[in-house]
Amino acid sequence: MGRRGVVLLGATGSIGHNSLRVIRANSDRLKLVGIAGGSRVEPLAAIAREFGVKHVTLFDQNACHDAKKSGLFDPDVALGTGIEGLNHLATLPEADVVVVAVVGTMGLHPTLAAIEADKEIALASKEVLVLAGKFVMAAAKAKGVQVLPVDSEHNAIFQCLNGAPNHEVARIILTASGGPFRNHTLEQMAGITPEEAVKHPNWSMGTKITVDSSTMANKGLELIEARWLFGMEPNRIRVVVHPQSIIHSMVEYVDGSILAQLSPPSMTFAIQHVLLYPERRAGVDQTLNFEDSMNLEFNPPDLLRFPCLRLAREAMQAAGVAPAVFNAANEVAVDAFLKKRISYLGIGDLIDHTLQKSDNFEPTNLEEVLDIDRSARRISNDLITEHES
Ligand code: NDP
Ligand code: MG
Numbered sequence: 201m202g203r204r205g206v207v208l209l210g211a212t213g214s215i216g217h218n219s220l221r222v223i224r225a226n227s228d229r230l231k232l233v234g235i236a237g238g239s240r241v242e243p244l245a246a247i248a249r250e251f252g253v254k255h256v257t258l259f260d261q262n263a264c265h266d267a268k269k270s271g272l273f274d275p276d277v278a279l280g281t282g283i284e285g286l287n288h289l290a291t292l293p294e295a296d297v298v299v300v301a302v303v304g305t306m307g308l309h310p311t312l313a314a315i316e317a318d319k320e321i322a323l324a325s326k327e328v329l330v331l332a333g334k335f336v337m338a339a340a341k342a343k344g345v346q347v348l349p350v351d352s353e354h355n356a357i358f359q360c361l362n363g364a365p366n367h368e369v370a371r372i373i374l375t376a377s378g379g380p381f382r383n384h385t386l387e388q389m390a391g392i393t394p395e396e397a398v399k400h401p402n403w404s405m406g407t408k409i410t411v412d413s414s415t416m417a418n419k420g421l422e423l424i425e426a427r428w429l430f431g432m433e434p435n436r437i438r439v440v441v442h443p444q445s446i447i448h449s450m451v452e453y454v455d456g457s458i459l460a461q462l463s464p465p466s467m468t469f470a471i472q473h474v475l476l477y478p479e480r481r482a483g484v485d486q487t488l489n490f491e492d493s494m495n496l497e498f499n500p501p502d503l504l505r506f507p508c509l510r511l512a513r514e515a516m517q518a519a520g521v522a523p524a525v526f527n528a529a530n531e532v533a534v535d536a537f538l539k540k541r542i543s544y545l546g547i548g549d550l551i552d553h554t555l556q557k558s559d560n561f562e563p564t565n566l567e568e569v570l571d572i573d574r575s576a577r578r579i580s581n582d583l584i585t586e587h588e589s
Contacts, residue, residue, distance in 0.1 A: 203231040205294040206475065207255075207319075209286060209310055210301035211276060212243040213233035214405045215324045215350065218467045220247065222475055225484045230475055234289040236302070239263040245272035246586055247380055254278060257285030259306070283309055290314035297475065299350070300325045303408055305573065308332055312566075315339045315347075322474045324350040326425040329528040331573060333428030335566045347429065348474040353422055354429055355470035356461035361430065364453070372432055373458070374422055375442040376501065377402050379414040382443060386505055392544035394537060402445040402465045411534045415547055416497055416501065420512020421530075426521045427516055434516045438508065441499045447486065461581035502559040507548035511555065520560040521572040528576035529554035536584050546587075554580045 206223060210216045217239075218404055223230045232251040237244040239260035245267070248256050248557075256273065257280040258264040264281035267273060280288050290298050290310035298314040300307040301324035308328045309417070314321055320383060321340070329336060340347050349355045353374045361369065380401050381389055397414045405413070412418035419439050421487040426437050445465040452458045463469040473480075486495075502536040503510040508530065515522035532554075557579050563569045 203227075203229060204296040204475070205292070206233040207236075207289045207292060207295045207298045207314075208232060208301070209236045209289065209299060209307060210303070210324070211247050212237040212240050213301055215299070215301035215467060215471070219301065219475070220251075220472050221341070221484050222468055222472045223251070226472070226476065226481065230480070233294045234292050236289055237288055239268045239367070241270060244517050245270070248273055248277060249560040255280075257281060257289050259283075259302075260285065270493055274507045286310040287313040288316060290319065291317040294318055296534055297322055298326065299471075299475075301350070303406060305331045305527070308336070311336060318343060318345060320345060321347045322350050322471070323347055326351055326421050327527055327531075329428045330421050330424045332566060332569050333424065333523075334563070335569070337428050337431075343382055348477060349425075349429055350467070350470050350474055351422060351425060352465075352467060352470045353449040353472055354426060357426065357430060357451055359461045359473065360451035360459040364451075365562070366431065368454055369432070369436070369453045370456075371436040371438055372426060372430060373438045373440055373452060374419060375441055375445070375449050376416060376419040377413065377445045378443050378499075378501075379416065380442040381414055381505075382441065384505070386545075389505060390410070390543065390545050395542065397537070397544065401443075404468075408531070409536055411537065412530070413449055415508045415544075416506040417508035417512065417530050417534075417547070418553075419501070420422065420509045420515075421527065423509075423512055424516045424526075424530070432437060434513070436567045437516075439501050441453045441501050442497065444494070444496055446496055448537075462488060507530075508551060511548065511551050515555065518560055520562045521558075521569060522555065522560050524569050524572050525555055525558045525560075525576040526551060528573045528578045530579050532580035532584070541584055541588065550580055552563050553583055557583075 201343040234255035236257040256561045261281050290313040297320040299322040305327045307325040397411045447460045515526040515531050529551040531549040535541045
């Protein structure tokens with residue numbers, strides 16, 4: 201069996217780190233052929249050296265400039281930058297699969313470029329589908345390219361569906377940990393600081409997604425991600441709070457049987473499943489041990505305390521560009537919260553007000569969605585400035 205060429209966009213991040221653990225342990229099946237990061241030169245250079253990677257992109261131009269002078273990369277390494285650098289990696293002839301794991305929507309263009317070049321997509325960056333799911337999935341369908349979900353919930357659903365026809369599925373049920381503030385009262389939530397919001401009880405992840413998990417905006421983004429990945433109508437996608445993060449999601453079939461996927465809360469299970477798909481092999485993390493007692497708990501989400509989840513569902517149901525507006529406003533809000541410009545509860549308020557101030561319509565091309573993304577960010581930023589003055 202030949203080795204699959206893997207391109208890893210976001211190699212120095214949390215998903216990147218776990219992907220490297222999977223690639224290291226399966227070096228007879230997988231070969232890292234290209235890596236991209238944002239601005240941190242040294243950790244990216246260390247990965248390039250360890251794996252002998254010859255194609256590297258540092259998105260930040262200054263960082264790329266520094267990298268070229270640093271001597272940290274072998275002379276035969278091709279160093280690229282900017283969106284062209286990401287697109288170059290996404291279309292490398294030696295790549296079979298492209299892992300998209302950069303923060304936010306930066307992964308959109310490389311994802312489309314990779315699809316166009318017939319590469320399989322291992323998608324971690326859910327924001328890409330929330331922004332432009334309609335166009336990404338249409339492109340993948342037209343090219344016959346697989347978009348395999350790395351996000352643990354969607355990977356679980358993909359495994360539980362196992363190719364079942366849509367009409368046999370009653371609903372899909374996304375599990376949510378509920379985050380660190382699951383049992384906080386609204387009064388307690390008002391005073392949450394960035395330092396508290398960047399700690400997650402079960403998962404170790406990048407900053408933005410950790411804050412999103414605490415507000416449940418992450419589960420909101422995942423509702424919309426599921427809608428596109430599985431072609432499921434909004435009212436057939438449910439959320440249940442399951443604090444242990446052992447069941448990663450479930451599929452309920454029309455006959456009442458529910459299938460679940462279980463594993464400890466580590467992203468390596470989903471990443472390996474996707475990178476070796478359809479082959480199964482021993483993993484890199486400890487598996488569940490039923491010799492130990494274990495309780496699994498389920499509760500309905502509280503939409504009053506977690507308005508971001510309610511707003512995401514409403515945006516998904518409204519369809520059109522509403523999900524793109526939700527995503528843009530959330531990104532601006534999280535950034536403003538981390539910079540202490542708005543309060544924790546201000547995140548939901550800002551998304552709500554931005555949605556109210558934005559027009560909704562069915563986009564007919566990608567440019568329209570990108571325009572909306574920009575205008576929603578502008579509206580959110582103006583609202584923050586107004587609030588500060
Ligand atoms: P991190 O913040 O840990 O890592 C982000 C990575 O993206 C870093 O390698 C960073 O490089 C790189 N990066 C940032 N900006 C750019 C850019 N413009 N071009 C290229 N690379 C860039 O994030 P996570 O790994 O946690 O998350 C990545 C994506 O995966 C997100 O979309 C998230 O929603 C999704 N996801 C993450 C999960 C998790 O467990 N972490 C679970 C499910 C989904 P640098 O180090 O130089 O800044
Ligand atoms: Mg997830």
